Amino acid sequence: MAKPKGAYFLASLGQALCWLLRRREGVGHLLQAARLLERQASKSRNPRFLVELSGQLVHWGEMAAGERLARLAVALGPSSPVALNNLVLCLTRMNRNAEALPISRQVCKMLPDHPGCNILLAILEAQLVSPEPALIRLNSVIEDNAEPEQTARAWLEKAVILDKSGCFDEAFAALTVAGEMHTTLSPFSPDQRELIYETLERNRAGFDRNLLQRWPVDTLIDDDLPAPAFLLGFLRSGTILTEQVLGSHPDLIATDESSVIHELTQELQRISGVTGDHAKALSTLNLRRIKELRQFYWRRMREEYGDAVMAKQLVDKNALNTIELGVISVVFPEAKILFALRDPRDVCLSCFM
Numbered sequence: 001m002a003k004p005k006g007a008y009f010l011a012s013l014g015q016a017l018c019w020l021l022r023r024r025e026g027v028g029h030l031l032q033a034a035r036l037l038e039r040q041a042s043k044s045r046n047p048r049f050l051v052e053l054s055g056q057l058v059h060w061g062e063m064a065a066g067e068r069l070a071r072l073a074v075a076l077g078p079s080s081p082v083a084l085n086n087l088v089l090c091l092t093r094m095n096r097n098a099e100a101l102p103i104s105r106q107v108c109k110m111l112p113d114h115p116g117c118n119i120l121l122a123i124l125e126a127q128l129v130s131p132e133p134a135l136i137r138l139n140s141v142i143e144d145n146a147e148p149e150q151t152a153r154a155w156l157e158k159a160v161i162l163d164k165s166g167c168f169d170e171a172f173a174a175l176t177v178a179g180e181m182h183t184t185l186s187p188f189s190p191d192q193r194e195l196i197y198e199t200l201e202r203n204r205a206g207f208d209r210n211l212l213q214r215w216p217v218d219t220l221i222d223d224d225l226p227a228p229a230f231l232l233g234f235l236r237s238g239t240i241l242t243e244q245v246l247g248s249h250p251d252l253i254a255t256d257e258s259s260v261i262h263e264l265t266q267e268l269q270r271i272s273g274v275t276g277d278h279a280k281a282l283s284t285l286n287l288r289r290i291k292e293l294r295q296f297y298w299r300r301m302r303e304e305y306g307d308a309v310m311a312k313q314l315v316d317k318n319a320l321n322t323i324e325l326g327v328i329s330v331v332f333p334e335a336k337i338l339f340a341l342r343d344p345r346d347v348c349l350s351c352f353m
Helices: 007-019 023-044 047-059 063-076 081-093 097-110 115-128 131-144 148-164 168-185 195-206 217-223 239-247 260-272 278-283 287-305 319-331 344-352
Strands: 229-233 252-254 313-317 336-340
Touching (some): 007 047, 023 063, 047 063, 047 081, 081 115, 115 131, 115 148, 131 148, 229 239, 260 278, 260 287, 287 313, 319 336
Parallel strands (some): 229 313, 252 313
16 A cells, blocks of 8 residues: 555655646645655556656646656666656656657667657658658558557658658648547547537627627726736747747746636536526626635636746646637636737648648
8 A cells, every 4th residue: 555655655745736727736745656666666666557657747837847757767667668768758758859859769779660659750760861861661550550540640740751851742641530530539529629629710700899898997007916927829820839938937937738718618607507608607607606606716826836827927828728718808808918920821731730
């Protein structure tokens, strides 16, 4: 049985808290578990838990701790393809591809038929060596077709390499195959995929001038809460790069794909009793309820990013929040809106890829 202060218990608690949207608290427990594991690893000599916790830390953005555990796992299990591949994944997440390449080659020698490992190596080879061996490797994955999802991904990565090599017709053909395969594998039915367009139509009709101007700014900002900024834009418009640049400023806190606005819309549905129509839900509320939504938003941000978020300028970045611009405008009329623009032709092509 796991001890309450043991590494396994702390890691499990940390992961649970993260998935319960208490990320800052959860990551703290994950880091505690990592420190314990680093001290205990020489006794346990078991790389498995190190690999699992390393993956969790990388997922939640703790790259340095994730890399330390990944390297420790390799030190304990130098012939383990799982430990080695985990280190490759960790390094590629940090764009340290030159370090990852020889380790990835080592993994593929151990697991020559593994589609995922071969796709990852092909990506690295295309970037650092030559497109030819990468295409040969991807074609082999496609021919074997061992796992349909990996085969679809192999078609996609092949298309990217062909595009960069100037073989545009072949790239488009490969993208078409990849798209068809991903559509077949999608858990969403065609009707479900139309929901987004229905939502946009409802928002366009529902968020009229009367609703958007129902509560003047002065009546909302007397709650002494900070004014957030929202970084929005169509997918593939450069919001990630913009967020990373803004986040480097010491007086800013920039989020990476924050879900808090989505949570706010769920809270809106709960307190209004109206589901599926956010404009209609907002129209049922009074001023006190709108202020409750503002408090909800900042409470969640404090839970995610600590008290510093109340003293610095928050930049809440999530491209999909563009869909909820009406909600943002009603609840946070004082907010700054940063909208990333890119040539629509590039946006559509990038999404297609």
